[in-house]
Amino acid sequence: MLKKKILVTGGAGFIGGNFVHYMLEKHPQYDIYNLDQLTYAGDLTKHYDIEAKSNYHFIKADISDRKTIMSLFKKEQFDYVVHFAAESHVDRSITDPEIFIRTNVLGTQVLLDAAKSIYTSKFVHVSTDEVYGELDFEPTTYFTEDTPLQPNSPYSATKASSDFLVRSYHETFGMPVNITRCSNNYGPYHFPEKLIPLTISRVFNDEKVPVYGDGRNIRDWLHVQDHCSAIDLVLHEGESGEVYNIGGHNERTNLDVVKTIINTLEKNDDLIEFVPDRLGHDKRYAIDPTKLEELGWKPKYNFETGIAQTIQWYLGNKQWWEQIISGEYKNYFDKQYSL
Ligand code: NAD
Ligand code: TDX
Numbered sequence: 001m002l003k004k005k006i007l008v009t010g011g012a013g014f015i016g017g018n019f020v021h022y023m024l025e026k027h028p029q030y031d032i033y034n035l036d037q038l039t040y041a042g043d044l045t046k047h048y049d050i051e052a053k054s055n056y057h058f059i060k061a062d063i064s065d066r067k068t069i070m071s072l073f074k075k076e077q078f079d080y081v082v083h084f085a086a087e088s089h090v091d092r093s094i095t096d097p098e099i100f101i102r103t104n105v106l107g108t109q110v111l112l113d114a115a116k117s118i119y120t121s122k123f124v125h126v127s128t129d130e131v132y133g134e135l136d137f138e139p140t141t142y143f144t145e146d147t148p149l150q151p152n153s154p155y156s157a158t159k160a161s162s163d164f165l166v167r168s169y170h171e172t173f174g175m176p177v178n179i180t181r182c183s184n185n186y187g188p189y190h191f192p193e194k195l196i197p198l199t200i201s202r203v204f205n206d207e208k209v210p211v212y213g214d215g216r217n218i219r220d221w222l223h224v225q226d227h228c229s230a231i232d233l234v235l236h237e238g239e240s241g242e243v244y245n246i247g248g249h250n251e252r253t254n255l256d257v258v259k260t261i262i263n264t265l266e267k268n269d270d271l272i273e274f275v276p277d278r279l280g281h282d283k284r285y286a287i288d289p290t291k292l293e294e295l296g297w298k299p300k301y302n303f304e305t306g307i308a309q310t311i312q313w314y315l316g317n318k319q320w321w322e323q324i325i326s327g328e329y330k331n332y333f334d335k336q337y338s339l
Contacts, residue, residue, distance in 0.1 A: 004079040005031045005033060005076055005080070006033065006078065007035060007076070007081045008032060008035070009081070009084055010036055010084035011032075011035070011084065012044055013036070013084060014185070014187075014224065015227060015228075016034070018224045018225065018228055020032055021047075023228075028055065033057045033059060033078065034056070035060075035072075035085070036059075036060065036061075037063070040332075041089075041191050043324075045320065063103065063111055064110055065110070069110050069111065070117060073115065073117060073118050077118050078118070080123075082126065083123065083125050083126060086103060086158075086159070087103050089193055090156070091193070093153055093155035094154065094278070094280075100154055101158055101161075104162050105161045108165055109162075115175065116169060120176070121176060122177070122178065123169075123178075124178050124234060124238070125162065125163065125166040125177060125179045126231065127179050127181045128181055129181050129183050129220070129245065130282065131149045131159050131160040132151075133150030133151060136284065141286075143181070144245065144291075145181075145244070149163070152280045152282055153280055166179055176241075177240065179242075180231060180234055180243075181246065182222060182227050182246040182247065183220035183246065184219040184220060184285070185221075185224045185227050186221050186222075186306065186307065187306070187310055187313075192321050193333075197314065199257070199262075200265075200311055201314070203262055203265050204265060207339070208271055208272075208273040210275040210339060211255060212254070212276070213274070213276075214274065215255030216254075216255065217253065217254050218252065218283070218285065219252065220250055221250040221303050221307075222247055223300070225300065225301065226299035226300055227246060229297065230246040233292070233295055234292070237295055242291075244291055244295070245287045245288060245289055246287065247286070247287025248289070273339055
């Protein structure tokens, strides 16, 4: 019997990379095609241990390159698409929004057209809770799938645009789709521009950690493995056309997160440096995952266990992040922060 083919876009990045490993382990009956442009955020060293597998394939391509993407779909006739590829960093979208529109909006439309041109059984679009905008600190309310979209950053505006495009291909053409909206992920291979890996790498090196504003903004943290299991479930069991929120009720202030990392690494809080706030900084994100739980999903990690394991992972894999922070990323960091 022919193996089913799953196209994973952005499989050289943080979440897509973990998802590729997760799927090869959990579903050896599938052929996994990882399509990635290898931008600054993508690297294949995380796949050294799987690249020889006969059911893993890598394709270097830009999702907004219509000609290449259309002919690839025609040739490979993918059964499923799980779409992670995106420009993902809010701060970069504030300084340079254009590439976000090209990749996140145009790239998604090209993939939708390509999937429509063959028969794809399911197109899962990986989105974010940031499309809902922000919640107040009080009263304690949560994002549900019915919360209106009110994106505040150029990044979240492009993600919301792509969500609407995915929805429209379902409504207009009957394409079988799901949209997932997840809270902040953490875990292995998280790129060091994001709060948790940035803090771990800087505290480890006794360097100051930039905390935006007063550090009271709240994020709802989810271990990347729990995100992977949620997407796997939605891919196989999600009702076509539905949106599923993904989150594990792990709300923490940024200051709490930074202090937890400092304590675990047995360093001192004087490494914290309060810096000017992010423009348009969303106050609080928090997910109500009831709909996904009703589909049978249960996260495995609580934040305390997950963050301890993640710190251990970064200590054991210094080579990976040291090579990143000493390269081109150093220019970005020096432009972004004056510490
Ligand atoms: P990431 O930045 O770590 O990885 C993105 C990957 O996409 C990289 O490998 C990059 O090379 C690739 N890519 C970028 N532009 C491309 C293009 N034009 N063509 C092909 N490949 C391209 O991102 P991540 O944190 O792994 O996020 C993955 C997805 O999950 C994104 O869609 C993001 O919006 C969403 N998401 C992320 C989080 C989070 O906390 N990280 C939370 C919710 C949703
Ligand atoms: O240096 C920092 N200092 C700081 O205080 C950085 C990088 C961040 N922060 C704050 C801003 C946020 O309140 O920490 C919080 C987390 O910031 P990020 O790690 O940049 O994540 P966030 O902006 O919340 O977005 C993330 O979660 C949702 C991902 O990057 C998005 O791709 C995803 O959609």
